[in-house]
Every structure is written in C-alpha cells, then in structure tokens.
C-alpha cells in the first residue's frame with residue numbers, strides 16, 4: 001500500500017524524538033470509557049477513505065476503513081474524532097502523540113513495527129496490472145519496450161521499478177491518478193500498476209481500464225498506535241476487527257466498495273461545479289502549475305531571445321539587422337501550432353534524438369514569443385531619441401556602453417507595457433501546446449472531460465482559472481509598472 | 486598633417502545620396518583658437534561639425550584631431566572622442582539619470598574614476614556653470630539654459646582639448662542665452678580650443694578669433710570678426726549678414 005520515501009523517514013525520525021520527549025512528560029493513564037479518541041486518517045485514499053465535496057467523511061459511502069471504524073466504535077462502545085491529514089503527517093502526528101491511532105491503508109512493514117503497534121490486519125492488498133479496455137496485453141512479458149505509467153510513491157511504482165529491468169519496459173511517473181489513467185486509456189502507456197482496490201474502485205467509477213493480473217506483493221493492511229502507548233485502544237480495535245471478520249461484516253464492506261454499488265460518482269451532488277473542482281483539484285492544480293512553469297520558463301527564454309533579436313536589429317552591421325528582421329518575420333509569420341509540431345515531431349528525425357515534451361513546448365514559446373519580444377525591443381530602442389546615441393557616443397562611450405547605460409534604460413521604459421502584454425499573451429499561448437500533448441491546463445481539461453463528459457462545466461472552470469490568473473498577473477504588472485514608472 | 490594645429494581638415498567631402506553637402510572643406514584650427522561658423526540654413530555647418538568627431542562619416546578627405554585621422558576607419562574613434570567635447574542644440578541630456586550622474590557617466594565608465602572622485606569632479610564643473618545646487622535633480626526639471634549648461638559641464642568632465650558647439654543657444658528662450666554664452670566666453674578665456682556653429686553674431690564678434698562663413702557646402706570666406714563683419718568681401722557674405730543683422 002502506501003509507501004514513503006526518505007523524506008517520510010526523516011520526518012518520522014524527527015517525530016520519534018519529539019514523541020519520546022513528549023511521551024516522557026505526558027504519561028497519564030487513560031480512562032478509556034469516557035475518553036474520545038483522536039484517530040488520524042488520510043485526506044483521500046479511495047476506496048479506503050473517500051472524502052465528500054467538503055473533504056470530510058460524512059457521506060453515505062465514506063470508504064472501507066471509515067465505515068469499519070464506525071462499526072467497531074459502536075460495537076466496542078467508544079467515541080472518536082477524525083483528524084484528516086496527509087499520510088506522512090499521520091505517522092508524524094502519531095509519534096508526536098497528537099493522535100491516538102492512525103488509519104489510512106497503511107501496510108504493515110517490519111520497519112514501521114519499530115515505532116508502531118499494529119492492530120490485526122483486516123485487509124490484504126496486492127499490486128495488479130491494468131491495461132486499456134481494448135488492449136491485448138495480459139502478461140508482463142508483453143510489455144517489452146513499452147511504457148508503463150505509475151503514480152509516484154505508491155507500491156505500484158515500487159513494483160514497476162523492480163520489474164522494469166526483467167521485462168524491459170520503461171516507467172513513467174505521474175502525480176495524479178487521473179493523468180496516469182488517461183495516459184493508459186489513450187494508449188500512450190501500455191499499462192499501469194497499482195493497488196488492486198484502488199484500480200478496481202477507479203474502474204467501477206468509469207475508468208476505461210481492465211485488471212489483467214492477479215495481485216502480487218500482497219501486504220497486510222492495519223491500523224496502528226504508537227508503540228507501547230494506547231494499549232487499551234489497541235485492544236478494542238483488535239477485538240472489533242476480529243468481530244467484524246468473524247461475522248462477515250468486513251468482507252461485506254470490502255465487497256461493497258470493490259464489487260458492489262458504492263461509488264463516488266453516485267449522487268448528482270458530485271456533478272456540481274464545486275464537486276468537479278474538488279474531484280479534479282489535483283489534476284487541475286498540476287495543469288495550472290505546468291501552465292505557469294511553461295509561461296515563466298518560456299517567457300524568460302523568449303525575453304532573452306527577443307533582446308538578442310532586438311539588439312541585433314538596431315546594430316550598425318547590415319548583416320545583423322537583416323538576420324534579425326528575417327528571424328522575426330519567420331517566427332511571427334508562422335502559426336505557433338505549426339512551430340510546435342515542427343519542433344516536437346519534425347526535429348527529432350533530423351537531429352536523431354527525441355525532444356522531451358516540456359523542452360519542445362518551451363522552445364516553441366521561446367521562438368514564437370521571442371520574435372514578438374524582438375520586435376518590441378527593437379521598436380523600444382528605436383523610439384529612444386537619436387540624440388541620446390549621439391551624446392553618449394560623442395563622450396567616447398563605446399557602442400555597447402552607450403546601449404547598456406543610456407539607450408536600454410530609456411528603451412525598457414518604453415517597452416514595458418508591451419512586454420507585459422506579451423507575457424500575458426504567452427500565458428494564453430501555452431494552451432496551444434496542448435496540441436502536442438503537454439499536460440498544461442487546457443490539456444488537463446481535455447483529459448478530465450474525456451473521463452467525465454462534463455464539457456460545459458469543466459471548460460467553464462478552466463476558462464475562469466485562466467481569467468483569474470491573468471487578472472492577478474495584470475494587477476501585479478500594473479503594480480510593478482507604477483513602481484518602475 | 487601639421488603638428489601646430491589642433492584640428493586640421495583637408496579636402497573634406499560628404500554627400501547624402503546625390504546631394505553633396507560638403508564640397509571640399511579645408512580648415513586649420515590652432516590650439517586655444519575660437520572659431521565661429523556662420524552661414525545660411527542648409528549650408529552644411531552641422532554636417533561639417535559632426536564630421537569632426539565622426540558622428541557623420543566623410544566620403545573623402547582627412548580630419549585630424551590631435552594628430553589622429555578621424556576619417557580613417559582604423560582610428561579608435563571612442564578614444565579620440567574622449568578628447569572632443571560636443572554640445573548639441575537640443576542638449577541631449579540623459580533623462581534616466583540625475584544631473585550629477587549625467588556628468589559622472591563617462592568619467593566613471595571610461596576614465597576608471599571612482600564614483601566619489603567623479604562626483605566631486607561633477608560638482609566642480611557644475612559650480613563652474615553655476616548649477617551646483619542642481620546636482621541631484623532630474624534634467625527634465627531644468628530650464629533650457631540650465632540644461633545646456635549641464636551639457637557643457639558634462640562635456641568638460643572628460644577634460645577635452647577641443648569643444649564643438651552646434652548652435653548651443655538657438656533652442657533657448659532669449660533670456661537664457663546670456664547664461665550659456667557667459668559660460669562659453671569663460672571657457673574661451675581659459676584657452677579652450679572651440680569650434681562654434683552659431684547664429685549669435687554678437688558672440689562671434691566678441692569672442693571669436695576667426696569667423697568662417699559657410700555657403701553651399703564650401704567655406705566662402707573667413708577672417709577675423711572685423712574682416713567678416715565690417716569688411717565682408719563676398720556678395721553671399723554681405724547678403725547673409727544683411728539678413729541676420731537687420732531682422
């Protein structure tokens with residue numbers, strides 16, 4: 001199930017130190033009957049924890065573990081309060097004594113046993129392989145030379161990495177389930193590995209994949225308390241788990257989420273704009289970040305390229321001015337989408353080397369936006385009074401010093417409004433890069449809609465995000481301009 | 486090239502396309518000499534002056550300043566220009582800098598003066614032109630006469646041994662002209678070699694060692710102020726002086 005990387009280990013180590021300190025000073029006996037336990041759980045881990053639109057676990061189908069805890073508490077007669085946080089944070093909080101127990105699809109590992117007393121396991125989860133509905137792949141051996149998509153940090157990712165050498169496939173890491181799944185659905189990746197319940201739950205919610213292997217690397221899942229602490233609660237949880245298993249309640253609950261009727265998309269409330277944002281916030285966020293990264297990196301490179309073009313454009317050398325105007329003419333005249341295809345699809349066959357998507361996107365922006373910036377810079381320099389050049393040069397300043405010390409500062413002032421405008425256009429133009437598959441905001445929208453078919457609402461959401469970002473940028477640039485001017 | 490001259494011009498030609506603006510100019514200027522150039526509009530005075538520091542490139546001929554041939558492409562013009570101060574009709578102060586920074590720029594960039602030394606020098610030159618209190622204002626806040634005096638201080642800060650003036654007072658309100666001319670007279674008195682294109686006949690009479698009359702791209706006549714103003718020999722000179730002196 002969930003695995004943690006080195007950061008998690010560091011945090012846990014720190015938490016352990018803190019926890020020991022706190023534990024020594026605050027070791028009061030627990031009066032269980034009256035006590036309300038604080039149970040830490042994760043913010044989302046479907047189908048074990050399924051938050052509603054507001055991020056809480058009060059819906060009809062809050063997830064396997066949440067429902068299990070409800071039943072156990074009732075049966076054992078204790079009260080509890082849920083504290084929702086990230087998985088790593090639950091482990092830290094447990095060691096720091098901020099929570100009495102943790103629950104979140106946690107695998108029982110020998111490493112964790114050093115600091116955690118686990119309850120009995122109530123579930124055993126393994127990694128399976130899923131492929132697109134139409135795919136003919138059923139075995140790992142068929143993956144040779146192909147790409148496999150996994151979500152970083154999951155046991156699916158660890159398994160894929162372990163198997164990649166043996167079966168000669170490539171591993172591509174994603175941050176969100178949505179983008180990873182759509183990559184497999186679209187056939188860009190041949191398969192994905194993930195925990196079986198996670199995949200099965202996703203499939204039942206409309207993901208167009210199928211599970212083709214049996215679960216491997218099975219690991220027991222359990223709740224935990226801090227080692228040596230809260231033994232009373234541990235006993236109650238164990239008693240409750242035993243009871244649930246013996247009476248078949250546990251299996252019924254698991255079936256409900258992996259085979260039965262419970263799904264996250266079961267109510268119309270899930271289709272409101274807020275629900276769509278909530279359900280896709282990870283993907284939307286990633287898309288927005290990608291858009292902003294493209295914009296910033298693209299704009300910086302475009303500025304550099306544009307300044308070079310602009311400086312060349314006002315040079316005394318005819319060759320340089322000619323080259324500058326030619327480049328500006330070509331890249332301004334070419335539709336950006338054609339430029340993007342040319343670089344991403346055309347260039348690799350010439351240079352004999354693949355160009356990564358982001359790089360291709362950024363080069364496209366640099367050339368296209370850079371040409372506009374070049375024209376702006378050239379125009380800005382030319383707008384500076386000729387007499388300024390003559391005064392600077394007649395003092396004996398060489399061309400470069402006259403340019404940098406006298407002409408540039410004045411030219412930049414003239415250019416700034418146009419440059420800011422071009423920056424905003426650059427942000428908008430990143431959407432064109434969706435054509436070559438860059439996972440920026442627009443492409444993210446396309447992918448989400450391919451899953452949920454909510455075209456109108458999703459595009460509305462995306463449009464609003466763009467407008468909001470551009471409004472913020474405009475405010476910022478106005479502020480900067482007022483400061484400069 | 487003759488060592489006794491600060492500036493020596495030999496058979497200078499300059500054309501803009503088909504239009505020959507300078508048709509073979511010869512002129513020698515001795516150290517400490519003040520030469521005033523007068524003549525009708527379009528006669529080539531500015532073009533000639535700008536050829537002296539290669540703001541315009543001559544088509545043929547030679548221009549020697551301090552022994553360097555300005556017209557020769559191999560001459561390091563940036564180095565020679567440091568010794569030729571130029572003052573423009575429209576001041577051309579740098580609006581992105583304060584008055585003091587205008588004056589400090591070239592000394593700091595070229596003479597490897599420290600900022601402190603350059604500022605001290607700038608204040609000294611501002612004092613000479615009577616504007617010490619304006620060191621830290623922007624040029625845009627100054628009057629025309631003040632701007633031109635700052636421009637002169639800026640040129641002086643490079644310690645040039647020749648100063649070129651292109652109608653330094655013709656963009657000024659009449660009441661400002663006196664201040665600028667006053668500074669120029671002072672310079673002349675201290676022995677600066679000056680070549681001045683001007684419409685201020687009074688200044689030319691009073692300060693010039695020699696007056697040069699330009700007409701149609703040639704030097705039509707030259708001589709002492711008395712010779713030119715009181716006993717002009719050429720018809721063109723007479724008619725020009727008639728026009729400018731009897732307005």
Ligand SMILES: Nc1ncnc2c1ncn2[C@@H]1O[C@H](COP(=O)(O)OP(=O)(O)OP(=O)(O)O)[C@@H](O)[C@H]1O
Pocket residue numbers: 501506524525526527528529530531532533
């Ligand atoms: N950059 C240029 N391109 C083309 N022709 C020019 C250029 N500069 C000057 N000329 C022409 O050269 C001739 C001489 O101009 P110049 O400016 O030297 O005259 P001037 O004697 O200084 O006149 P003014 O008293 O009006 O300043 C004019 O006919 C002018 O139109």
Ligand SMILES: [Mg+2]
Pocket residue numbers: 530531532651652
């Ligand atoms: Mg002129």
